[in-house]
Amino acid sequence: MKILVLGGCGTLGSAIVSQLKEKNRSYEIITAGRKTGDVHVDMTSKESIEAMFAKIGNVDHIVNAAGSAEMKPIEDLTQDDLKFSINSKLLGQVNMVLIGSKYLNEKGSISLIAGVIKDELIKMGTMYALTNGAVAAFARAAAFDIKKNIRINCISPSVLDESMVEYAEYFKGVKSVPAAKAAKAFIDVIESDVNGQEIKVY
Template identity: 50%
Template sequence: MRILVVGGTGTIGQAVVSKLRKEHEVITAGRTSGDVQVDLTATESIESLFKKVGHVDAIVNASGAATFKLVEDMTPEDNLVAVQSKLLGQINLALIGQKYLRNHGSITLTTGVMKDDPIPGGASAALANGGVAAFVKSAAIDFTHGIRINCVSPNVLVESFEQYKESFRGFTPVPVERVATAYVKSVEGKQTGQEYQIY
């Protein structure tokens, strides 16, 4: 398979790419790194990405930004970061990318534990995560030509827990390898409309 991984140089993305490259051709994309560049907050940038990459068998997104700030301190502008990147950015990747997906292709997006298990300052990210999960569940029944769509919801990672432990007190971090396996399941499996929660 020919697979596009957006966010392929991040912690999760690298682990996903490492697993998929064993059997597939993988193209990585990122804002400033990867084989090709893309800004998920700009639809013209997503269009340009697919014009460069061409048709693929699977699209994986392991990226998305959000502002972490207490709701009492948050402005609408702060909230827009998650809305434009993690929510609309991923949905637009799916909407535009579907035109470049071969029959029986798949789309895998990313949500996160915060929509199910809140942390201080995580409301904006949780909003985006919830929106993506709802979109995936509903969009799955619309796709034809065997196209599938799923998302992966990771917990805080073992590999980055030291950096984020103040926000995730009492959480049990998960290894990135386990999270990456869920993306492989989404790409290589047959399920659709699923959210793989790795908690």
């Protein structure tokens, strides 16, 4: 089984990769990132996503653990901040479905990434709330609409324990979760028939 893990060298992605390796040694895992991973891709570019799939060919599962948004007070957001956030966290994932689904084997799955900021009120979190909410809604609707026999889901983790060193000041009062717990949700999706769901790991 061939599994593409976008952002596979990041905090969440590396937890997903290590659990996949532990779970089943026969899984062929391909990690991707702009500078890190087995193959290089910039998910904000449709051409770059197409070039990556042309290189690696068909896969059985696509896991996304990449994409970011600006964290700034709403009054300070610029048009560039909006464009960056929407291109990275939202359109990158939408394109991963639009393009990636063509390279996905029948019965395969695509798992997108949202996050707790869609549900918890975090100072400076409007761009994550906007994009995470859109990703979760898109995954559900895309799973319903797509004709190909594949599954599309969205995992929405709380802030990770491992990221609290960096993000603790933003997430006061929010319970963090270990990256391993969030990673397990991705593995459970791959190994089940779950479809059109937003899986919250809060």
